[in-house]
Amino acid sequence: MTTDDTFAFIIHPIDPKSDVARKYPLLGKLLTEGQINYFSRFFPPVYISEITGVRSAATGKELRGWFIACPFTPKTMLELPVESVYRKIVACGHKAEQLGARLLGLGAYTSVVGDAGLTIAQRLDLPVTNGDAYTVYMAIEAVREAARCMELTMGDASAAVVGATGVIGRVCAQILAREVPELVLIGRRPDALDEVRALCAGHKAQVRASLDLHDIYESDLILTVTSATHALIEPEHLKPGTVVCDVARPRDVSTRVAKGRDDVLVIEGGMVEVPGPVDFGFNFGFPPGKSYACMAETMALALEGRYADYSVGKNISLEQVHEIGTIAARHGFRLSGFRSFERAVTEEHIVRVRDRAQAARRTRPRPAV
Ligand SMILES: NC(=O)c1ccc[n+]([C@@H]2O[C@H](COP(=O)([O-])OP(=O)(O)OC[C@H]3O[C@@H](n4cnc5c(N)ncnc54)[C@H](OP(=O)(O)O)[C@@H]3O)[C@@H](O)[C@H]2O)c1
Numbered sequence: 001m002t003t004d005d006t007f008a009f010i011i012h013p014i015d016p017k018s019d020v021a022r023k024y025p026l027l028g029k030l031l032t033e034g035q036i037n038y039f040s041r042f043f044p045p046v047y048i049s050e051i052t053g054v055r056s057a058a059t060g061k062e063l064r065g066w067f068i069a070c071p072f073t074p075k076t077m078l079e080l081p082v083e084s085v086y087r088k089i090v091a092c093g094h095k096a097e098q099l100g101a102r103l104l105g106l107g108a109y110t111s112v113v114g115d116a117g118l119t120i121a122q123r124l125d126l127p128v129t130n131g132d133a134y135t136v137y138m139a140i141e142a143v144r145e146a147a148r149c150m151e152l153t154m155g156d157a158s159a160a161v162v163g164a165t166g167v168i169g170r171v172c173a174q175i176l177a178r179e180v181p182e183l184v185l186i187g188r189r190p191d192a193l194d195e196v197r198a199l200c201a202g203h204k205a206q207v208r209a210s211l212d213l214h215d216i217y218e219s220d221l222i223l224t225v226t227s228a229t230h231a232l233i234e235p236e237h238l239k240p241g242t243v244v245c246d247v248a249r250p251r252d253v254s255t256r257v258a259k260g261r262d263d264v265l266v267i268e269g270g271m272v273e274v275p276g277p278v279d280f281g282f283n284f285g286f287p288p289g290k291s292y293a294c295m296a297e298t299m300a301l302a303l304e305g306r307y308a309d310y311s312v313g314k315n316i317s318l319e320q321v322h323e324i325g326t327i328a329a330r331h332g333f334r335l336s337g338f339r340s341f342e343r344a345v346t347e348e349h350i351v352r353v354r355d356r357a358q359a360a361r362r363t364r365p366r367p368a369v
Helices: 016-023 025-030 033-042 074-079 082-099 118-123 132-149 167-177 190-200 255-260 293-304 318-331 347-363
Strands: 006-011 046-055 062-069 104-106 158-162 182-186 206-210 221-224 243-246 265-268
Touching: 006 082, 006 293, 016 025, 016 033, 033 074, 062 082, 062 293, 082 104, 082 118, 104 293, 132 167, 132 221, 132 243, 132 265, 132 293, 132 318, 158 167, 167 182, 167 190, 167 221, 167 318, 182 190, 190 206, 293 318
Parallel strands: 006 062, 006 104, 158 182, 158 221, 182 206, 221 243, 243 265
Antiparallel strands: 046 062
16 A cells, blocks of 8 residues: 555563563563563664554545564663663664654653653654653543443542653643542652642642542542552552553553452553554554554544644643544544453443442441551
C-alpha cells in the first residue's frame, strides 16, 4: 500500500523476561531479568513490525506505521543518566525517519523520562507526541464507564488520584474535580500537591491532599498513575466495591489485589478500538485491533494530518485533552472494553465483583493501618 500518511511508535520491554520473549523467544527464556537489564544498555533500537490497516471512519484515509523498540526497561531508564536515555530514544527516532514516518509516538517510559518528550522533539526533525492528552481522555472515559458498570453515579461518588502531581495525574484530577463531590489527591511532595489542589479548587469537589496512600480507602473510584517501578496499591488500601483504574505502566496495583480481592474492580487505563482492519504485526499483549491510548493519539493525529509536536513536555491542558478526544472520536477511535492483569474483563466478572462487594460490605471490617 502506498500512502503519505505514516507514523512510528516506540515501545519498550516493561516486564523484561516476558516482553523480550515476545520478540526473541529464546533470549527471553535463557536470560535472567538482571542480564536483560544489563545487556539492554548495549542494544541498538530494534525494528519490531509494520502496522497496516488503520483507516479513518471519517475520511477513509489509511495509515502505514511501524513499531520500534527502545531496548531499555523502566529500571534501566531510571538508573542511567537521562542523557544516555535521550540518546537511545533519539536513535529510535532516526530509525523512524529512515522508515519514512512523519510522526513519532513515545510509549510508556520513553514518554516519562526527563522532560516528557521536549528534548527528544528538539533533537529530531520528526514531530513527536507522548500520547498523554489522549491517555488522560481515555482514563477518564474508563473511570466513567467502570463506575456505570459498578452501578456508581459519578455525581455521588468519592474519588482519588494517586500520582496527582504527575503530568497525567494533574489533568485527571482537574477533570474529576468537576464531576465528583469528594476528591483525594495523593502525592509525595506537599508543595506540588498544594499546586494541584489549587488547580482543582472552585469546582464540584471538596478536594483534600494527602501523603498517605491509606487515605484512598474511602474512595469509590481510584485513578492511579504514578511512575513508580514497583506496585504501590495493596489489598488493604481498598474497600469493597471500589473501582481502580490503573493507568500506570508498570502497574501501580499489586498482583496481590488480583489474587486476593474479588470484591474490587481493577481495570487498566482503557483499551482503545482502532478504526479499520488494523494489523499491528506484533503481539504487545492486547486483543487484535485494540491499542493503548498513547498509541491511539499518534494514529489519530496522523489521520488528521497534524504532523506537528502535540503532547510534549510536562504540561497538558484541559483544552488539549478535549481536542484530541474530538479528533480521535471523529476518526473512529473509541473506548472498547477493559483489561485487568492481562485479561479481558467480562460482564460476568463485573457482576461477580458487584455481588462479592455487597457481601463483603456486610462482613469485612476496615483494616487497621
Ligand atoms: N496507559 C497508557 O497509555 C500510558 C500512556 C502514557 C503514560 N503512561 C504511564 O503513566 C504513568 C505516569 O506518567 P506521567 O507522564 O504522568 O509521569 P510523571 O509526570 O513522571 O508523574 C509520575 C507521578 O508518579 C509519582 N511517583 C513516582 N514514583 C513514585 C513512587 N515510588 N511512589 C509514589 N509516587 C511516585 C510522581 O511523584 P512526584 O511528583 O513526587 O515525583 C508523580 O506524581 C507512567 O507509569 C507511564 O508509563 C501510560
